[in-house]
Amino acid sequence: MVLMLWALFFLASLLRINHSTFWLCSSCFCRRIDYKLKRQDSTKTLLIKSEQLLRIEDHDFAIRPGFGSQNHTHTQIKHDFTITLYLRHYWKDERLSFPSHTNQSRTFDSRLVKKIWVPDVFFVHSKRSFIHDTTNENIMLRVYPDGNILYSVRATVTALCSMDFSSFPLDTQNCSLELESYAYNENDLMLYWKNGNDSLRTDEIVLSQFFIENFHASSGLAFYSSTGWYNRLFINFILRRHIFFFMLQTYFPTMLMVVLSWVSFWIDRRAVPARVSLGMTTVLTMSTIITGVSSSMPQVSYVKAVDIYLWTSFLFVFLSVIEYAAVNYCTTLEEMRKMRRGKIPSTFNASQAMAFDGCFHDDDIELTTFPRMAPTLTSDPLTTPSQNSDIRPMEGTRNSYMIDSYSRLAFPLSYLLFNAIYWSLYS
Numbered sequence: 001m002v003l004m005l006w007a008l009f010f011l012a013s014l015l016r017i018n019h020s021t022f023w024l025c026s027s028c029f030c031r032r033i034d035y036k037l038k039r040q041d042s043t044k045t046l047l048i049k050s051e052q053l054l055r056i057e058d059h060d061f062a063i064r065p066g067f068g069s070q071n072h073t074h075t076q077i078k079h080d081f082t083i084t085l086y087l088r089h090y091w092k093d094e095r096l097s098f099p100s101h102t103n104q105s106r107t108f109d110s111r112l113v114k115k116i117w118v119p120d121v122f123f124v125h126s127k128r129s130f131i132h133d134t135t136n137e138n139i140m141l142r143v144y145p146d147g148n149i150l151y152s153v154r155a156t157v158t159a160l161c162s163m164d165f166s167s168f169p170l171d172t173q174n175c176s177l178e179l180e181s182y183a184y185n186e187n188d189l190m191l192y193w194k195n196g197n198d199s200l201r202t203d204e205i206v207l208s209q210f211f212i213e214n215f216h217a218s219s220g221l222a223f224y225s226s227t228g229w230y231n232r233l234f235i236n237f238i239l240r241r242h243i244f245f246f247m248l249q250t251y252f253p254t255m256l257m258v259v260l261s262w263v264s265f266w267i268d269r270r271a272v273p274a275r276v277s278l279g280m281t282t283v284l285t286m287s288t289i290i291t292g293v294s295s296s297m298p299q300v301s302y303v304k305a306v307d308i309y310l311w312t313s314f315l316f317v318f319l320s321v322i323e324y325a326a327v328n329y330c331t332t333l334e335e336m337r338k339m340r341r342g343k344i345p346s347t348f349n350a351s352q353a354m355a356f357d358g359c360f361h362d363d364d365i366e367l368t369t370f371p372r373m374a375p376t377l378t379s380d381p382l383t384t385p386s387q388n389s390d391i392r393p394m395e396g397t398r399n400s401y402m403i404d405s406y407s408r409l410a411f412p413l414s415y416l417l418f419n420a421i422y423w424s425l426y427s
Contacts, residue, residue, distance in 0.1 A: 056115050085156070096147050105143060124222075165302075186228070208242075261317045269324075320407075
């Protein structure tokens, strides 16, 4: 048993020796390759690994390029902003330079990116961001013979933007996307736009609710009390909301409900079921529109432009119902005057007649002939008592008709004036 253990130990020692010999030979082979690279164009060599070509094992890529020297390294960023953006970095790392007589670059994927130094740029105030990985990680690295590097990433960013919804949905939002290095302050890393405003391209941007009215690039410094000053890049853009969707879903239905409520002004004042049902239908429909719009809008503590329009329109619809209440009240007073003047029998119950079908039918009532009363001394001798008894009912009828007549003109003009003021202020 002891001999067997010694034998196993001896075999393990041999394996370790062979393994060390193998690595020794591998390092010698790498040195031969480096020697050959100096004598030939490496871009035409297909059998050399990327790590050997760029001599990745010879350097510590955990630190930034040019660390310990007096040369400053600049990071240049150019990216296109859409819902999904392409972030492109430009910098120079002489440790990755390689000989090439034709000045051809070498392109690599995300596997090599994990082995070299890349800028640790992040999106300030981002709520959620990720790099696309379908079908592979959308990362590209292009290395030029002189050490210049292009690093491109396709990412989706949800950034924070302090929006003001007081003019919603006729609002214009001013937002910015900010980029900054997380670890390196201004003494180690500088960020700037490669071509200024030309670094941003919005030709292909299509947003569902907004269109870009203006945009510009800028840069600045951000100070943190614990770590110091950092370079920060800004993408400032002004967004204007598309109004057509809200016109179809909110404004046009609201306008139609208000106009529909005015139909009751042309319906006979005695048609109680028609006018009451029309008024209640428009009120309930407006309540449904307001509830639906409020549930889909951002919940804020201040009044929005759409709230002003909806509640003012609701007030117009509500006032049309109140208008008929006034007309009906005048009509009731008219019938009460008829009863007092003797035009309607005392046994007739006006409320029961209205409750039966909602209408007064003066022609169906059998009027009782009352004895004529002797004219008083204060009455006009040329005016008969029957003529005196018909004057006040005509005045009550005229009053109810005048309310409808005035409403047919006052309501549309008032609503048109409100729309003119509203759209001039917010559009």
